[in-house]
Amino acid sequence: MKQYLDLMRHVRDHGTFKSDRTGTGTYSVFAHQMRFDLADGFPLVTTKKCHLKSIIHELLWFLQGDTNIAYLKDNGVSIWDDWADEEGNLGPVYGYQWRSWPAPDGESIDQISKVLQMIRSNPDSRRLIVSAWNPALVDEMALPPCHALFQFYVADGKLSCQLYQRSADIFLGVPFNIASYALLTLMVAQVCGLQPGEFIWTGGDCHLYANHMEQAELQLSREPYPMPRMRLNPEVTDLFAFTFDDFTLEGYQAHPHIKAPVAV
Numbered sequence: 001m002k003q004y005l006d007l008m009r010h011v012r013d014h015g016t017f018k019s020d021r022t023g024t025g026t027y028s029v030f031a032h033q034m035r036f037d038l039a040d041g042f043p044l045v046t047t048k049k050c051h052l053k054s055i056i057h058e059l060l061w062f063l064q065g066d067t068n069i070a071y072l073k074d075n076g077v078s079i080w081d082d083w084a085d086e087e088g089n090l091g092p093v094y095g096y097q098w099r100s101w102p103a104p105d106g107e108s109i110d111q112i113s114k115v116l117q118m119i120r121s122n123p124d125s126r127r128l129i130v131s132a133w134n135p136a137l138v139d140e141m142a143l144p145p146c147h148a149l150f151q152f153y154v155a156d157g158k159l160s161c162q163l164y165q166r167s168a169d170i171f172l173g174v175p176f177n178i179a180s181y182a183l184l185t186l187m188v189a190q191v192c193g194l195q196p197g198e199f200i201w202t203g204g205d206c207h208l209y210a211n212h213m214e215q216a217e218l219q220l221s222r223e224p225y226p227m228p229r230m231r232l233n234p235e236v237t238d239l240f241a242f243t244f245d246d247f248t249l250e251g252y253q254a255h256p257h258i259k260a261p262v263a264v
């Protein structure tokens, strides 16, 4: 995960200080790209221990089209608690836009099912896109989507995915976002009968919060371990049928966890 540490170091050294919505203050750089060849291993940060359980449950929750934190809470995941209302609702966030984007005719569009069907029937298509950024609804969301749009690409029997993330909390959010989309790419590849290719992460406002600088420094002082491997239950052929037990992470060696406050 040298790519991730390079981004962190680059923003520490060259970031411009900016005030931000949360009042915390950030060091920020505009636009950055990282590439991960999924054949090299699973891109989970090793310079601090990452809570893969939260990442898997969050992704399964998105894929079910769910936008209430009840499922997450039932599974001990608290990363969305700060943004939910008293009933646990977040508004029309990722799950809603992915699975039931409201169409003008009153119907809804299941973007995930559509993109799977397109990958299978027309893998050369240049339109293999899922967008969570819905300008008509961003104001109703607890938080407008950060991972806003992703595109798949098929060549030589391999499936690649590029994500555009408009806003990136490098210390807390980005390790989650990379692992989540890498996992999604492995899952989609498996159910479409393809090998995993690359995951490409493209960030817009890439920032280190001012109260994460010490944590970032500690992380930069650590030597990364080799990337672990992710094994999916090969029997699953329906993207929506994956459950938590279908994922096995092997060989994850990581430095101790580093705590940091989340900016709300």
Ligand SMILES: Nc1nc(=O)c2c([nH]1)NC[C@@H]1CN(c3ccc(C(=O)N[C@@H](CCC(=O)O)C(=O)O)cc3)CN21
Pocket (backbone or CB within 6 Å): 050, 051, 054, 078, 079, 080, 083, 143, 169, 172, 173, 174, 176, 258, 259, 260, 262, 263, 264
């Ligand atoms: N400022 C900010 N950064 C984010 O990364 C972020 C938001 N807000 N708002 C919405 C979601 C929620 N996400 C979050 C929220 C909290 C953690 C967090 O506190 N992570 C800790 C604990 C992990 C756990 O409980 O599993 C960590 O050490 O990674 C991570 C991602 C990503 N997003």
Ligand SMILES: O=c1ccn([C@H]2C[C@H](O)[C@@H](COP(=O)(O)O)O2)c(=O)[nH]1
Pocket (backbone or CB within 6 Å): 021, 143, 144, 146, 147, 167, 168, 169, 170, 172, 173, 174, 177
């Ligand atoms: O998946 C996510 C979700 C959120 N973030 C971060 C990026 C920003 O620090 C905040 C969102 O604040 P905005 O003012 O809406 O940009 O959350 C992330 O990194 N990854």
